[in-house]
Amino acid sequence: MGRRAERRTILLCVTGCIAAYKSCEILRALQKQGYRVKVLMTEHAAQFVGPTTFRALTHEKVAIGLFDDPEDPIHHISLAQEADAVLVAPATANIIAKMAHGIADDLMSTTLLATDAPVFVAPAMNAGMLRAAATQENLECLGQRGVTLIAPGTGYLACGTVDAGRLEDPEVIADVVIDALEASEDLAGLHVLVTAGPTHEPIDPVRYIANRSSGKMGYAIAREARRMGAQVTLVTGPTELEAPRDVDVRHVETAAQMYEAAAAAFDAADVAICAAAVADYTPTRVASRKLKKRDGKLDAIALTETVDILASLSSCKGRRVVIGFAAETNSLLDNARAKLASKGCDAIVANDVSRADSGFGSDTNKAWWLDACGVDELPLLEKHELAREILRRAGAMARKDFSQS
Numbered sequence: 001m002g003r004r005a006e007r008r009t010i011l012l013c014v015t016g017c018i019a020a021y022k023s024c025e026i027l028r029a030l031q032k033q034g035y036r037v038k039v040l041m042t043e044h045a046a047q048f049v050g051p052t053t054f055r056a057l058t059h060e061k062v063a064i065g066l067f068d069d070p071e072d073p074i075h076h077i078s079l080a081q082e083a084d085a086v087l088v089a090p091a092t093a094n095i096i097a098k099m100a101h102g103i104a105d106d107l108m109s110t111t112l113l114a115t116d117a118p119v120f121v122a123p124a125m126n127a128g129m130l131r132a133a134a135t136q137e138n139l140e141c142l143g144q145r146g147v148t149l150i151a152p153g154t155g156y157l158a159c160g161t162v163d164a165g166r167l168e169d170p171e172v173i174a175d176v177v178i179d180a181l182e183a184s185e186d187l188a189g190l191h192v193l194v195t196a197g198p199t200h201e202p203i204d205p206v207r208y209i210a211n212r213s214s215g216k217m218g219y220a221i222a223r224e225a226r227r228m229g230a231q232v233t234l235v236t237g238p239t240e241l242e243a244p245r246d247v248d249v250r251h252v253e254t255a256a257q258m259y260e261a262a263a264a265a266f267d268a269a270d271v272a273i274c275a276a277a278v279a280d281y282t283p284t285r286v287a288s289r290k291l292k293k294r295d296g297k298l299d300a301i302a303l304t305e306t307v308d309i310l311a312s313l314s315s316c317k318g319r320r321v322v323i324g325f326a327a328e329t330n331s332l333l334d335n336a337r338a339k340l341a342s343k344g345c346d347a348i349v350a351n352d353v354s355r356a357d358s359g360f361g362s363d364t365n366k367a368w369w370l371d372a373c374g375v376d377e378l379p380l381l382e383k384h385e386l387a388r389e390i391l392r393r394a395g396a397m398a399r400k401d402f403s404q405s
């Protein structure tokens, strides 16, 4: 169920550049999504970040020198063969030049020459070095040979200027690699609509009613749906999360805005997954000025019920598949069964948000799948694994509907 195939191994090659510290964040982002990461660093990289840091993060030996491992005389070949993907991040002008010209004079360059695995290169360097004709030609050459280049952005550089050459965001680098490794056609031809995150219901210009949703579950569903080949629209309330790549993202604040955006996107959708924690009530009147403290008490804020987006989409779903969530703190299955019946959707994913491993903001989720056939208990899964499981089930329902129509 849902686990990343055999916990694949990514060999992270770290070269000597001030951005080397960001490799730790790339490593964590890859691990969070279920990958084993091994680190290979150059002697120069070890001047910027100590191998102990990477050893602590990976619980594995860190490879540096060609002859460091007495038990493995052909260390470069074993590293090259073991990797399902090789990521060079940050990549200096030097390693890029070596790769382009087949120079193999240390553990990293020999490994890179020996590997058959897909290679990803995220350059980071001074803008002048990046613009140099030699570097540009080397990068072009690598691109032509099938290496995936993760272009550096513009930003504040170590030399004190704001210019091109800044390492791409660590989360984005990790996503580019995972997108390529996980790409499938499982949901090809389907359009998936996802709602995610909390909504903010304004009381006055500075205050609002919100909830504890982090948006992680909905974002994981959108990201995985894209990786499974679907066209994806994500309607999201305010979150701290990075928008998934290649997804049509519509940012909203309130339940009313979320309803409008979701209803507008629903026409073109084949599957809708409502993972948002939508406010059930919104202040009846929004004060145009900041409310002032008066007499030490505030008796009440009048609230009006919001539109139930899930129920509303389900009521006109036609051949579409609509999935909802039930975030509960007690009587989980009874409440979820009642929601499945009252909302009119095809399935409910129920989770107990009072559990530490399943609550708002956690990276894992313990869930139950309820549909017309009954209840399925799912194991405790990382959110990206649960996302895949939900999408597999929703995709199968949508394909069945297609074949029957």
Ligand code: CTP
Binding pocket: 195, 255, 274, 275, 276, 277, 278, 279, 280, 306, 307, 308, 309, 310, 311, 323, 324, 325, 326, 327, 328, 339
């Ligand atoms: N939902 C929705 N629009 C709303 C309220 C909820 O689309 N205005 C959706 C959620 O996205 C979720 C499902 O309904 O898929 C259940 O949400 P939940 O907050 O668990 O339940 P509620 O319907 O709000 O009921 P209650 O708060 O009483 O548990």
